[in-house]
Amino acid sequence: MKNGFLSVALLGAASLSAACSNSPSASCADPDAQCTVGEAAAERGRFLGSTTGGRANWLSDQPELAPLLAEHFTSITCENELKWGFLSDARGEYDFTTADESIAFAEEHGHRVRGHTLFWTRLNGTPVWVFEALENADDPEALLIELMEEHVPTVVGRYRGRIAQWDVVNEPTAQFGGSLDPDNVFLQILGEEFLDRAFRLAHEADPDALLFLNEVFSVSPEETFQGLLDIVDGMLKRGVPIHGVGIQGHFVLEAPDAAEWASRFEAFANLGLLVEVTELDISINNFRTASDPFEAQADAYAEVVRACLAVDACTGITTWNVHDGETWLDTSPPFDVAAPHEPTLFDANQRGKPAYFAVVEAFAEGAASP
Numbered sequence: 013m014k015n016g017f018l019s020v021a022l023l024g025a026a027s028l029s030a031a032c033s034n035s036p037s038a039s040c041a042d043p044d045a046q047c048t049v050g051e052a053a054a055e056r057g058r059f060l061g062s063t064t065g066g067r068a069n070w071l072s073d074q075p076e077l078a079p080l081l082a083e084h085f086t087s088i089t090c091e092n093e094l095k096w097g098f099l100s101d102a103r104g105e106y107d108f109t110t111a112d113e114s115i116a117f118a119e120e121h122g123h124r125v126r127g128h129t130l131f132w133t134r135l136n137g138t139p140v141w142v143f144e145a146l147e148n149a150d151d152p153e154a155l156l157i158e159l160m161e162e163h164v165p166t167v168v169g170r171y172r173g174r175i176a177q178w179d180v181v182n183e184p185t186a187q188f189g190g191s192l193d194p195d196n197v198f199l200q201i202l203g204e205e206f207l208d209r210a211f212r213l214a215h216e217a218d219p220d221a222l223l224f225l226n227e228v229f230s231v232s233p234e235e236t237f238q239g240l241l242d243i244v245d246g247m248l249k250r251g252v253p254i255h256g257v258g259i260q261g262h263f264v265l266e267a268p269d270a271a272e273w274a275s276r277f278e279a280f281a282n283l284g285l286l287v288e289v290t291e292l293d294i295s296i297n298n299f300r301t302a303s304d305p306f307e308a309q310a311d312a313y314a315e316v317v318r319a320c321l322a323v324d325a326c327t328g329i330t331t332w333n334v335h336d337g338e339t340w341l342d343t344s345p346p347f348d349v350a351a352p353h354e355p356t357l358f359d360a361n362q363r364g365k366p367a368y369f370a371v372v373e374a375f376a377e378g379a380a381s382p
């Protein structure tokens with residue numbers, strides 16, 4: 013191992029829960045133990061997380077989420093409420109109401125919190141006023157630096173010591189070709205210096221937080237993976253405080269291949285970085301022709317667990333949305349046309365699916381290689 017982050021990150025998970033609630037002394041490999049996914053993952057020193065409701069008043073408007081999150085998971089990612097676009101309608105104005113509630117909820121249940129995300133220029137990750145201000149600025153470079161110097165301490169500083177891991181920058185690479193995204197306005201203005209500055213500011217605001225670059229095009233094709241590897245390698249060589257790469261894991265068009273995933277994880281680990289599967293969902297549409305689509309989906313989830321277990325630097329897995337009734341895929345164009353995707357561990361009635369039990373089993377087996 014090339015840095016000290018791994019032991020810190022894994023110790024955190026292991027200390028959460030080393031035995032199953034129904035049988036405190038049994039290992040999750042014992043079928044009578046009935047471990048939750050979180051307990052089974054913790055036994056292997058990994059986090060198993062999911063997302064908050066991601067909108068104002070989610071705790072009261074989606075009352076089914078809290079008990080599922082509390083009982084089954086060990087980590088929580090704020091789906092939307094820490095995004096700049098969600099927090100701020102005008103320069104200098106922030107509304108932390110929902111984020112505060114989500115983080116207090118996680119703490120109440122002893123869950124780790126992943127901070128998602130400081131900088132994301134797609135969809136509504138950045139407020140419209142930021143783009144307008146930059147467009148109208150005489151010196152966009154100076155303005156962007158000022159805005160970054162305001163935003164990062166305001167958000168990271170507020171939750172210093174409470175958010176264990178930050179997705180400092182989300183999706184900075186292009187959809188094709190493995191380069192940085194030419195349409196990303198922050199990169200257009202500052203170049204790669206944007207990434208370095210974002211991570212340095214986050215490190216200053218909370219020196220103990222683990223800082224991740226979170227990316228959707230991180231595993232395949234080869235070209236985008238290689239491009240991302242080069243980008244983070246460059247950051248490390250410039251001494252930027254980056255500690256890990258978030259591999260999102262939205263499987264809408266293809267199912268995961270554990271061996272490929274493990275080899276990608278290993279490549280990041282060889283640079284001294286942590287990896288974490290940060291946004292896992294696997295659409296049932298991948299398996300429509302299988303004799304039992306839900307069993308096939310369960311196998312796919314187990315593949316991801318095996319890939320994570322094969323690499324020490326893999327700190328955990330977060331499913332993107334808790335149950336099938338609230339998946340972002342069913343309401344977000346263009347994916348909504350193929351709804352229902354049923355991509356999570358729980359069905360829309362909040363019952364554990366075959367995928368849920370496959371995840372428990374894969375962690376319990378503790379497979380050394382995918």
Ligand code: G3I
Nearest residue numbers: 066067068091092095128135136137182228260291340344
């Ligand atoms: O909360 C408002 C509500 O007040 C309003 O009435 C309604 C009208 O459209 O919008 C609601 O906001 C929506 C928000 O989710 C909360 O539900 C936004 O329109 C909608 O765009 C937003 O979508 C989120 C999307 O990111 C864009 O921020 C999804 O929930 C969220 O799952 C998705 O997550 C992203 C990750 O952050 C990064 N990786 C890809 C992933 C999927 O796109």
